[in-house]
Amino acid sequence: MGFGGDEHNQRIQTVVQLLNKQSPLSLKQEKFCNNACVGRFLKAKGQSVKKVAKHLRNCLSRRDSFAIDHLKADEFSPEIGQGMAYVTGHDDELRPVMIFRITQEYQKFHSQKLFNRLLVFTMEVAIQTMEKNVEQFVLLFDASLCRLACGFTNMLVGSLKIIGEYYPGRLHKAFVIDPPPFFSYLWKGVRPFVELSPIMITISSLDFEESAGLDDLTRLRFNSSSSRISESKLGAKISHLNVRSRSLRVVRKGFFPETKQPRTPKPSFFVQPFVVLFFSG
16 A cells, blocks of 8 residues: 655654664664665565564664675675676666676585675675666576586575565566576475565576566666776775676577686576677667
8 A cells, every 4th residue: 555755754754763762873874774775675574664663673783794884895806706796787777787607616615604795795886886766786697507406596595585684675686597407496496485586587598588587688788898896985886997888689599798607518698609789778
């Protein structure tokens, strides 16, 4: 049920008052709990101001535990150097696009907790690059280098849980590209328990033309060269490389920007040969 602007603003102010009543907000916390942020929590988590205030307090505690203000690119030098995580381009509504390339080796030697830090860092980068009046981002998982469906599914579910709990209203759509065998069976079992599952789309290069959500995917625009993460005042920003963003139109299977990645016997959107027509965006 909708509500007017005055009532909406009143709810936002009530949430902030409840937060300060529980424990006075610091200057950084006040900056985070601005009208837009509290509004997203109200929209995503229901209109109960008490529940939203509690949820926001948990979110603030989680941000403190992640030490988000102290996250720096140096912590993720291997992942960034290997092109495992970066922000590049946007969709038709100027939402920034994040790409994660999950490898079997990374899953083997890194915990979900470590990946969560990389995920949060990259999301903070994406948020910093947002144009005015843009509040959401798009997320792509390239899973073509994964072979164990269970491990990848756990990582994906953990990622979506963090986004749903601590970044409500931020995710526009999530795409999983070329997931490992049997992923669809595992996902079918867990998706009823994943809050963001309705906006997650799986696409395979083996049945590219029939893939659901293909239209949404082809609306994404990528920079000619992948933007890399570098240091900034808050420990993260994008190096834009002074290139224009371009939109891509599919000519045949595969259309993502090509980057140097290990060879894989499985066809992949990101590593297989592709032909695209570029036109200025």
